Amino acid sequence: MIASCLRHRKTLQVLSGIVLGLALALPAGHAAASSSKQTSSAKRPVAAKQSETRKQAKPRTVQRKQVQARTKSQRKQVAQKPSQRKVASRPSTATVHRTVAATRQSVGQQMGLRSSDDPLDLNSSVALVVDQSTGEVLFSKNDSAILPIASLTKLMTGLVVAEANLPMDEIITITRDDVDTYKGSSSRLAVGARLSRGELMHLSLMSSENRAAHALGRTFPGGMDHFVHLMNLKARELGMTDTHYVEPTGLHSRNRSSARDLATLVNVAYEQPMLRDLSTSPSHAVHVGKRTLTFNNSNRLVRSSDWDIGLQKTGYISEAGRCLVMQANVAGRQLIMVFLDAAGSISRAQDAERVRRWVEMQHVGELRPQG
Secondary structure, eight states: OHHHHHHHHHHHHHHHHHHHHHHHHHHHHHHHHHHHHHHHHHHHHHHHHHHHHHHHHHHHHHHHHHHHHHHHHHHHHHHHOHHHHHHHHSOTTOOOOOOOOOOOOOHHHHTTGGGOOOTTOOSOSEEEEEETTTOOEEEEESTTOOEEOGGGHHHHHHHHHHHTTOOTTOEEEOOGGGSOSSSOOOOSOOTTOEEEHHHHHHHHHHSOOHHHHHHHHHTSTTHHHHHHHHHHHHHHHTTOTTOBOSSSSSOSTTOEEOHHHHHHHHHHHTTOHHHHHHHTOSEEEEEETTEEEEEEOSOGGGGOTTOOEEEEEEEEETTTEEEEEEEEEETTEEEEEEEEEEOSTTHHHHHHHHHHHHHHHSOGGGOOOOO
């Protein structure tokens, strides 16, 4: 009986332990399940957010790729058409302003001489026609005005050299000192060119070569200053009171004279056979190193069969206008013509033609002084 009770007691203890174990295990399982549900629910919003982020990022990526594609296309177009890029960069309202540089007036124009009228309607502001044999003035226009004379200066340069009786075969080298320092004139004689004094005289009087004329003065015994002094001394000796020289080429506008003084110079220079021959030569060729250079006369009238010219010289700088002096045989008379401050490249020659036709139309006994 006792043994049976003991067995029942052990059985109850075992059952109690099992029940107690089950009771203890049930809350833990429930807690674990609850924790699992919370973790699952917590992970679900994060995944949703990541999904939404991916959905939002996808359009942005597409947009960025589209921008990159457009940029690449634009760069390709710019590389193929650079001129279009420059045009596109300019403001559409831009205006281009063009200005024309004002033409420098001559001294005669500034003095109002170009508005002077004359019976022959000449272009030149100043004109003078004189019978060389008698000294009779056949035509005059502002003949006492003192103006720049440009390369007419070279006639005095040639006269001083000719009267000095220097050797014409002496070789002279063009140096940097002969390069024009007054104006932007051109020259075909390069620094280092070697020519005889006679050739330099020829080019100076015929084609108005500035470096040739400067070299003549620079190499004159006593130097340039002495040479210019002799030019002015000769002018005073001839009674040319309106005349003054500062250099031998005429490029400087301070070389000035009047038509009356220039007529005197032409008359005296005509007495020198060298000056007559060299100034009226149609052209001349010189050998410079291995090259042969051909120079033409600056006065186209010397090549005309209508003219019999014994001596001539042209000149031009902006301050002087177009200038011309000549000794010519017209209608059986030896005439000296002076034209200063003409406008236009052929206007001085046109004025000479008008005077020649006017003289030819007159009878010798009917010519009367004009002006």
